[in-house]
Amino acid sequence: MxxxxxxxxxxxxxxxxxxxxxxxxxxxxxxxxxxxxxxxxxxxxxxxxxxxxxxxxxxxxxxxxxxxxxxxxxxxxxxxxxxxxxxxxxxxxxxxxxxxxxxxxxxxxxxxxxxxxxxSGDWLGAYCLSEPQAGSDVSGIRTKAVRDGDEYVVTGTKQWISNGSCADYYILFARTSEDAKGGLSAFVVPADTEGMSFGPPEKKMGLACDVTTQVIFEGARIPATHLIGAEGRGMRVALSALDAGRLGIAAVATGIAQAALAHAVEYAGEREQFGKPIGAFQGMQFLLADMAAEVERARATYLHAARLKDAGRPFSRQASIAKLTATDAAMRVTTDAVQVLAGNGYTREYPVERLFRDAKVTQIFEGTNQIQRMVIGRDLLR
Structure with missing residues (x-):
């Protein structure tokens, strides 16, 4: 093909x-x-x-x-x-x-x-960073972890947690001091921790099998040995990890766009109007060509950033560019794929409708695309 x-x-x-x-x-x-x-x-x-x-x-x-x-x-x-x-x-x-x-x-x-x-594959993890009032603004995290002897007592609510109630462990970011940027710390929290509970799964537009819930801590006790690194390093840990995570989402978005393109090309080669496949019309060929260019561009940006990371070089700006480019491409390509399939594309009988819904959130999580533009702009002007 x-x-x-x-x-x-x-x-x-x-x-x-x-x-x-x-x-x-x-x-x-x-x-x-x-x-x-x-x-x-x-x-x-x-x-x-x-x-x-x-x-x-x-x-x-x-x-x-x-x-x-x-x-x-x-x-x-x-x-x-x-x-x-x-x-x-x-x-x-x-x-x-x-x-x-x-x-x-x-x-x-x-x-x-x-x-x-x-x-090993025996454990699946979840990343507890966002909160109801702290999404892109990590410094606004309110969940607290208070030292009590050999344990930390954690109270607060995390929001939009992928793998939600289904994970085996949680990487938790909580406030160990009131310092906005230097007061966050990171912890490993096993799923069977007492005092930890979960909200119902969010009823989302897409990615339905990516179970997303609140994770609620009500006096949960976490051994001090589960602190990752030193107290106060959580902000640095969270932001450095998100650079790599943004590349993961860029790859996901590229895969969504690639699938939508493949379905559109297949349909255009089979669907006939006016006595010939719709792919024979120049207007359709131009639309498919633009979709293919979007997919290739998305893949190129995430691969460039990944190769910088593999070489041990800074890649934060390139990660944001990849996340921005690939997720915007996924939205455009899936929108055009629905258009190629026309009425059929708007039904759940064909997968492009689901891919269209799945694509939207990639522009939102791991830092909205507006945040990515801020990251890129600030890095350019540094």
């Missing part, structure tokens, strides 16, 4: 990983997606399959059970998953984000204790 992705991968091992991902996405994930998205069911079996296949641990060191793959390879795996099931790709990205917090900031003993379970 003309819409097959022509990838340039760094090794034969990476080629094999992408082939494995494509097979799993096509044979195992895609046949379930419509039914489970209608049910808004948490896809636990999908995550177990990805975990047992080694696809939840790719960008981490082998000593902890990781795949030791470059970030550019991991992101292309996420994109392939997203072409079949965007909700699962988002969950995969969030899980990697949580593990990266531990990998990059915990001490050696904590990494040795937690990372093997996080990377």
């Amino acid at each position: 003309a819409t097959t992705v022509d990838r340039l991968l760094p090794t034969d091992e990476a080629e094999a990983l992408l082939q494995l991902t494509r097979e799993i996405a096509t044979k195992e994930l895609a046949p379930q997606v419509d039914e489970l998205e209608e049910q808004a069911a948490f896809p636990v079996d999908a995550y177990r399959l990805l975990g047992s296949s080694g696809l939840l641990s790719l960008p981490f060191a082998e000593e902890f059970g990781g795949g030791a793959q470059p970030y550019e390879v991991y992101l292309q795996v996420v994109e392939e998953i997203a072409t079949a099931w965007p909700s699962v790709a988002v969950g995969t990205s969030v899980h990697s984000l949580t593990a990266s917090v531990v990998d990059g900031n915990a001490n050696d003993e904590q990494r040795a204790h937690w990372l093997p379970q996080m990377l």
